[in-house]
Amino acid sequence: MFELSNMTWPEAEERFGKTNLAIVPIGATEQHGLHLGVGADWIQAWNIARMVGERTGALVLPVMPYGVSGHHKEFPGTITLTPETLQEVVYEIIESLDRYGIDRVVFMNGHGGNLGAITGAIKEARENMGTLCAVVQWWDILSSRSIYGHPAEEHAGYAETALTLASRPEAVRMDRAVLTPTRQVDDEIQLVRSGLGRFKDGLVRIPLSTVDVSETGSMTEAHPEDVPGTSDYSKITPEFAETLLEDVVAWMSDFVKGFESLSVPLNKPRGE
């Protein structure tokens, strides 16, 4: 039994006596192009978290299915919280866990737009309660890999499509999947993605909305690297999807075990 929701309070109490770590999956409900359901982010996060829980026995809290998705709101079906509100939710979850002795929390974050809010909350939590948190994101785990020539982090790209497919096939329409390169609006300032541009050899941060740079809502590169046979999503088969998911779950399972025993020397203020 790893899911907190299924435990009675005496069972939870017993569990808190044996572990100091909990997993909190967080996702979003937002547009994911023409071919993924708007629940893609929370569906993946929830599935990954439960698989990790099953494998490691780590305590898994229910998924928070709403996140910070304001930049997608022009696309129907996007439900968005303000960063302030999500930050509060995250902080209060940590605060609740702290009451029962949990001082290591792993956030399995399925949506990049949540990162600022989660980071804000966990810094505050470390300061006020001493809790040490980590944020793991499947695209960070896959960041050193090329997925058939594409970077893992693409919105509704190859990797994300695979993970959703492996988690809940009924939220995927493979027949409508199309590669959608970021639309350019200027000769000199090249948009890399909705929040980042390149000017000459440097980077610049420009917060655009998805609708400014993509018509389908997906944000991929057509051929970021020249890999033969990837002009569409046909390489993203159920088998590939399973394997990718397994890689993510394996990494996370190992990390969770390592993080539980990570001991950071309590920082001591100088000058006091």
Add this chain to the structure above:
Amino acid sequence: MFELSNMTWPEAEERFGKTNLAIVPIGATEQHGLHLGVGADWIQAWNIARMVGERTGALVLPVMPYGVSGHHKEFPGTITLTPETLQEVVYEIIESLDRYGIDRVVFMNGHGGNLGAITGAIKEARENMGTLCAVVQWWDILSSRSIYGHPAEEHAGYAETALTLASRPEAVRMDRAVLTPTRQVDDEIQLVRSGLGRFKDGLVRIPLSTVDVSETGSMTEAHPEDVPGTSDYSKITPEFAETLLEDVVAWMSDFVKGFESLSVPLNKPRGE
């Protein structure tokens, strides 16, 4: 297809063209006595909402699994938000839906402690956006019935046990279920439940914590009405559970259809 999470944004867009109503299930993660999992409230709410969605075709959003549970926090496993934070979450969900033309929202609330926050948000939403919301709660639906001598609203009582059992049996330990009458602390001021007392023939509101009035976390009356054979939870069989759940789902399905077409004359300010 009724679950928003499974729809792509063009599918969601099409749906918003045909309906102005959405269902938002909200629960909590909090202690439910010795025999129910701490996820009982969101598990029921999510299950009921999906059954209603399936039956009526109404659009169902993902469940919000965290609620306002501060009064239970002395019992391990309770994760609580402040009322302010839940109110923000609810408000921002309505605001997001409003962008796509949804102006009727039914909140299926699985936890009484959330009511203040939800009500606060929906009043503000009506004022600012004109959206008309309704809150339905299974104990309100069952309020005119006696459940083997017990009122439906009891925390971890007969009705709640039945609904959790019918929704997710692995979150129920029937062998540990015990009736726990509210503990009395005064001769004259009789505590009815954690927030309500009776003094002479009048009522008084006194906010206590659950731990003040119950050792198990359940709050039931031993024999509120004299019904033979109900000194324990043995009457709450899987069959009974199914029937009760069906009654709730049937009522809600009918209500959702009625509410979609409820037309309230827009209030006009006097004196302007």
Add this chain to the structure above:
Amino acid sequence: MFELSNMTWPEAEERFGKTNLAIVPIGATEQHGLHLGVGADWIQAWNIARMVGERTGALVLPVMPYGVSGHHKEFPGTITLTPETLQEVVYEIIESLDRYGIDRVVFMNGHGGNLGAITGAIKEARENMGTLCAVVQWWDILSSRSIYGHPAEEHAGYAETALTLASRPEAVRMDRAVLTPTRQVDDEIQLVRSGLGRFKDGLVRIPLSTVDVSETGSMTEAHPEDVPGTSDYSKITPEFAETLLEDVVAWMSDFVKGFESLSVPLNKPRGE
């Protein structure tokens, strides 16, 4: 001497040495139909509190005359605070009293719309300061009675008219008093009052504005029970008014004495 406002600080200091209880009356400034002054709620609360103070010697703070009345704002003369603001006011009053050793506070609330804000504040106060508060409302005290066939809680109904009449006759126009049944807007969803509806045998919460369901601002039932001779307010005589006020004051005086000595076992967190 029972009114805090009349005491010098050394007199207040002496009093705080002898008692741990204070009474805080709270009302509202909002429309009360065609026949009651908009100050009805605070006028009653202030009058009742002073009568209880006189009778029991309990310390009485000045009345807070503004409350949460947004649902009445279409009717001229309604002054409304947001729930957040009233909650802050209440919390800070308790915090101030806590400095001088007061840990039992009785809120005499004259307006139902304030209940959420007061409850929010007193829960927080109990958590943070240990103060135990109670909210008493005259319609809760009279809830087991029928007032010539009408429930006590009706807005600008029989009971409220009587209490205002007994407190300040110049705020009452008996010649304009009319019974105003809640206006129905749907065949199936019957509105009970502005925030509550009945559908089949269950209840549903729908926050409407008063103006949606009443033209006069009063919300009464024409003949909720068949009591001969109550098609108008003629039964609400000054004598009846005095008697009803006396009943309320007597109950509250007894309660205040009982509450002062109520001892709740300090809740102890489990799992710590």
Add this chain to the structure above:
Amino acid sequence: MFELSNMTWPEAEERFGKTNLAIVPIGATEQHGLHLGVGADWIQAWNIARMVGERTGALVLPVMPYGVSGHHKEFPGTITLTPETLQEVVYEIIESLDRYGIDRVVFMNGHGGNLGAITGAIKEARENMGTLCAVVQWWDILSSRSIYGHPAEEHAGYAETALTLASRPEAVRMDRAVLTPTRQVDDEIQLVRSGLGRFKDGLVRIPLSTVDVSETGSMTEAHPEDVPGTSDYSKITPEFAETLLEDVVAWMSDFVKGFESLSVPLNKPRGE
């Protein structure tokens, strides 16, 4: 009829058709030395406002009896709001009045500590709603006078004692009144009052608490000007009190009439 509280909403509606001005009295509940009741500030403000209402027919709202009194909180019986909370209360009152066409509001402020919060609110109100507000304070009105050698603004000094005496004698203990010069704590920085110091020929603002500079809670100068026979409060007779109150009420009555017709050219942004 001038008191809003006594009017029904149709009467209020009629009144709003004839005037665009309302009076809001605000006070405090805070220590006032050994001889004045802690309600002195709201008692005076309420009394003055009603007298002005009676004389001019101007609409008078109920008194807000709680204010910003944190600097007095070491003296028992002081009930204090934060400046943020009072500012909200004031803003929301103006907002409510704005709904019915009131765009001139006169705040009769009985406590200097409230000024920052009131000013904050009325600036915001002017910006957002166009309402023009004025704050009148009896010590500002009397600022050009010497009260038996004392400035009018002294806390619990001659003028304040007189106004309380004329408003509610039962809140005054003349036999305990003593002059209390501000206690000095430094040779060079002379404290003028709790928030202001003098250094050489310049002024400096240092926020101290009353308890830092006064033992009785009063803050007066022993002999700020040499007026024979004023070593105590014996000159503050009921007759003197009546006369002083009359002067204040007369000034305010005239001001209210003048302010109702004050027309300020709507400021027009430059550069647009």
Add this chain to the structure above:
Amino acid sequence: MFELSNMTWPEAEERFGKTNLAIVPIGATEQHGLHLGVGADWIQAWNIARMVGERTGALVLPVMPYGVSGHHKEFPGTITLTPETLQEVVYEIIESLDRYGIDRVVFMNGHGGNLGAITGAIKEARENMGTLCAVVQWWDILSSRSIYGHPAEEHAGYAETALTLASRPEAVRMDRAVLTPTRQVDDEIQLVRSGLGRFKDGLVRIPLSTVDVSETGSMTEAHPEDVPGTSDYSKITPEFAETLLEDVVAWMSDFVKGFESLSVPLNKPRGE
């Protein structure tokens, strides 16, 4: 070395071991009539603070160049913070200093509109951290003087022009300087400045915008006192400017030394 910004942290650490006082200059970026740069307030404050630092060795923090200037916003180039935001900035600066043992902070405030926010923050700081702060303003220092017949506090008047001229000549256009008396809008209520009026022999506070009462943005009196030869700014020579600045710096230098050793008895709550 007096400027904190130039110190490494070990140098700062050493300094905190020797002093408990720091200086924080605060200004504004807002219109200053036809002849002064919009940075006038922060330029003066920064210059004065550095001169005081140089002379006394006191630690000087970087200048906060943005302040509360909403009442000037109709004039282009005015950058304004809300009072709430500036108050937070000030509070968090004090909080940061408190970590390193600084419990005396002198705010050199160059803009009167900031006073409410600074005062709010330093009261809260005193309460929560025990830090004792002072606010010094050059016009308070010069308040007992007449500057060629004008009061020092005039916005963009003689004194302010002189201090800007002495601090940064390139921010001054002496050839465009004109005296601009406050515009009157009523026969009876005489406006003294944008927030203050005179009615008969009393004062009244009316928050107007600068644009309501001045066309140039300056607010001076034509001939507040009859001093020959001051119909324009010709008396404000560079030499006069230097002398005035020197007077201010000398006063502040002496004050800083005095304030460092000011010992206030810790206020003790009564009644506890």
Add this chain to the structure above:
Amino acid sequence: MFELSNMTWPEAEERFGKTNLAIVPIGATEQHGLHLGVGADWIQAWNIARMVGERTGALVLPVMPYGVSGHHKEFPGTITLTPETLQEVVYEIIESLDRYGIDRVVFMNGHGGNLGAITGAIKEARENMGTLCAVVQWWDILSSRSIYGHPAEEHAGYAETALTLASRPEAVRMDRAVLTPTRQVDDEIQLVRSGLGRFKDGLVRIPLSTVDVSETGSMTEAHPEDVPGTSDYSKITPEFAETLLEDVVAWMSDFVKGFESLSVPLNKPRGE
């Protein structure tokens, strides 16, 4: 003339008629190792912004010298704002500029810790006012380069030392500069910097404080790439510093010109 602070409001008004772009430099006051002054971040930002202003004629606002530096607070001399407060400051600056027609704002950010707050504010500004903002950071500009084997972004590393040296030599102690590799606390989770770790071939975000991973406060790699002769800071000569600063200023000058004319198609909501 490019500095807003030196312009009178009519000069500012004229300028706003010719440009729609402004530059806002933002820094921090925080520890920068053993050899840089705590003002390093704002000093660089301010210097760069003024050089860009001089070269391009773009309007430059005063530098905001305080930022989000909580993770450095154990090192004396660090003054930190909360992210919420800095976000408010930034938002209100944009709001002020919007009044005068500025709808392109370039934030020259000298401190990475500010990025979340600035990004939060500019997203909100784009949403509410349509203003398009960009954030440029010197380490983003230099991100494709190796600085004698080191990445540009190191805290108090080669690049930052050079820029501070070129901006204000008196804030640099070259004789105390030491390379300080990030301290490791775990065998498997390798800390890359205070907020980022590497586990196997993936990344994980763990918010630590600087003091957890560095004793000097600097965070550099000893030899991230093997470049001969860089075991200390001796390569960072004044000449190198000038050249690096020049590169940054040249890039920013070009970018500012390009950004002024960047036209983004106004995003249009779908489904409306």
